[in-house]
Amino acid sequence: MGVLLGQSSRSTIRSVEPTRKGTWLEPIKNKYRCATCGKWHEGPALAYGFEAPAVYYQIPAEQRQDRCELSSDTCAIDMKHFFIVGNLEIPIIGRRQKFVWSPWVSLSEKNFKRVGELWEQPGRETEPPYFGWLSSIIPGYPTSEPIATRVHTRMLGIRPRIELEPTEFQLSKDQVNGITWERALELDAMAMHASKPARK
Ligand SMILES: [Zn+2]
Numbered sequence: 472m473g474v475l476l477g478q479s480s481r482s483t484i485r486s487v488e489p490t491r492k493g494t495w496l497e498p499i500k501n502k503y504r505c506a507t508c509g510k511w512h513e514g515p516a517l518a519y520g521f522e523a524p525a526v527y528y529q530i531p532a533e534q535r536q537d538r539c540e541l542s543s544d545t546c547a548i549d550m551k552h553f554f555i556v557g558n559l560e561i562p563i564i565g566r567r568q569k570f571v572w573s574p575w576v577s578l579s580e581k582n583f584k585r586v587g588e589l590w591e592q593p594g595r596e597t598e599p600p601y602f603g604w605l606s607s608i609i610p611g612y613p614t615s616e617p618i619a620t621r622v623h624t625r626m627l628g629i630r631p632r633i634e635l636e637p638t639e640f641q642l643s644k645d646q647v648n649g650i651t652w653e654r655a656l657e658l659d660a661m662a663m664h665a666s667k668p669a670r671k
Contacts, residue, residue, distance in 0.1 A: 515659035520573035553583035557633035562649035576603030
């Protein structure tokens with residue numbers, strides 16, 4: 472699966488951690504009890520990205536340098552398959568903060584080139600959306616179906632917004648309906664355990 476990179480985010484979440492005596496609860500800033508391992512972790516980050524599109528990891532490691540051009544936000548494989556990173560924002564019910572995944576999506580060669588042309592172009596947010604396939608495997612959302620998306624260009628310096636086509640895929644529904652805070656913590660724990668320290 473894709474390698475996740477945890478990204479810190481400003482957070483004012485408060486949670487509680489029981490003391491040894493077990494009767495007194497004390498607020499601890501930015502910690503939460505992990506649904507995956509039961510320990511207390513820093514966070515939740517509520518923001519996770521992926522180092523490369525999922526298909527990148529299917530290419531033998533020794534061929535990647537020749538066949539792939541990978542940056543933090545763009546990837547071309549064999550100069551035939553093209554991908555960019557966008558933000559997929561999932562509302563959390565009753566909170567202003569969102570759960571932000573930053574997955575890869577595929578683009579046509581034409582639209583990939585267009586993204587490059589507009590990279591530093593003021594006003595680029597007037598661009599119509601591009602079609603793309605979701606190209607990262609998101610923890611907590613298993614699927615064997617290809618997931619269609621629309622990629623909305625945003626203002627300079629802001630990653631495009633990814634909108635999933637409305638389907639029965641849980642992530643697509645969550646994008647519209649939001650997730651509970653408890654679910655956000657579960658997803659954060661899954662993502663955090665699947666992540667590795669940032670590449671140096
Ligand atoms: Zn854990």
